[in-house]
Amino acid sequence: MSVDDLVEGVLNRRRRDLARLISLIEDEESSALDVLSRLYKHTGRAHIVGVTGPPGSGKSSLVTRLTAEFRSREKTIGVVCVDPSSPFTGGALLGDRIRMQEHSLDDEVFVRSMGTRGHLGGLARATSDAVRAIDAFGKDIIFVETVGAGQSEVEVIDIAHTVVVTDVPGSGDDIQAIKAGIMEIADIFVVNKKDLPGAEKKATEITTMLDLDTRERTWRPPVLLTNSRSGEGIPELADTILKHHQHLVDSGEMKKRGLQKSKDELRELMKFKLTQELLQKLQGRPEYEKAIERIASREEDPYSVAERLIAEFLFKESR
Ligand SMILES: Nc1nc2c(ncn2[C@@H]2O[C@H](COP(=O)(O)OP(=O)(O)OP(=O)(O)O)[C@@H](O)[C@H]2O)c(=O)[nH]1
Ligand SMILES: [Mg+2]
Known part of the structure; x- marks a missing residue:
């Protein structure tokens, strides 16, 4: 398939061509760069939302719920799942795929998992290019899900305008994980699994941690409680995500970040x-x-x- 055809395919919202382009990006084919370079002027419109947090904290469940919520508000959605810590592409990602299948009949939702193969230019680079392709395709909101554990995840999430950090009730280790850099990048904290004991306590712990943070800022990350099984708290989370985007635009932060990026x-x-x-x-x-x-x-x-x-x-x- 020629570069011209692929550019035209993506701009005409042909899903198969978008999938093809992302495969080229993953395989680090140089033709992918030719396509991306031609698509560039059609990007910059999507709101990119990173979702990160400990394994099993409910990131995929949240994204699935948020997708349904935003679809009901007429927004089109892209989802990219990244798992840099795991050498396996089976388990978790497969589970995510199955769960996302409820949206797979919806043409306005595009879901893609990024494997760990290749990526000489780095997984962050490949993810960023994949998100850009989906942006050019015309999706309004693009979720990037990644397990929050180390440096590479922070790099992946760097492309997000809004970073949602998930946590769950229980184990104090999570706070440790949050302290190790994740805390700094959070725009919104979500304590998921609020149906489990200790959810309120966890939310209070995070709030206390935020109180200790004396950095000057114009946005204080809200702490929300959700249950992504029942859907409780999801509309409020969706509202907060949009509110954060509006804040970025109104404060000039969006423009500043755009230049820096x-x-x-x-x-x-x-x-x-x-x-x-x-x-x-x-x-x-x-x-x-x-x-x-x-x-x-x-x-x-x-x-x-x-x-x-x-x-x-x-x-x-x-x-
Ligand atoms: N009780 C309860 N369980 C939940 C909730 N949200 C998700 N789960 C369950 O938690 C498990 C993990 O959920 P996932 O959405 O796969 O979590 P994840 O963070 O995407 O997991 P990884 O991608 O593997 O890191 C699943 O069995 C979910 O059904 C919740 O609000 N309450
Ligand atoms: Mg997941």
């Missing part, structure tokens, strides 16, 4: 491109292999070699 992205892409180009030129060159040996045997240091190779092969050769 563009800057970061451009830098990342240039870094990637430059590295790729340089390594391509060096590949199989005896000077390159020799330099590596000389560094290993301490005849040369890596700092000077890096500088020399860059000067010789990237700048001199390309002139």
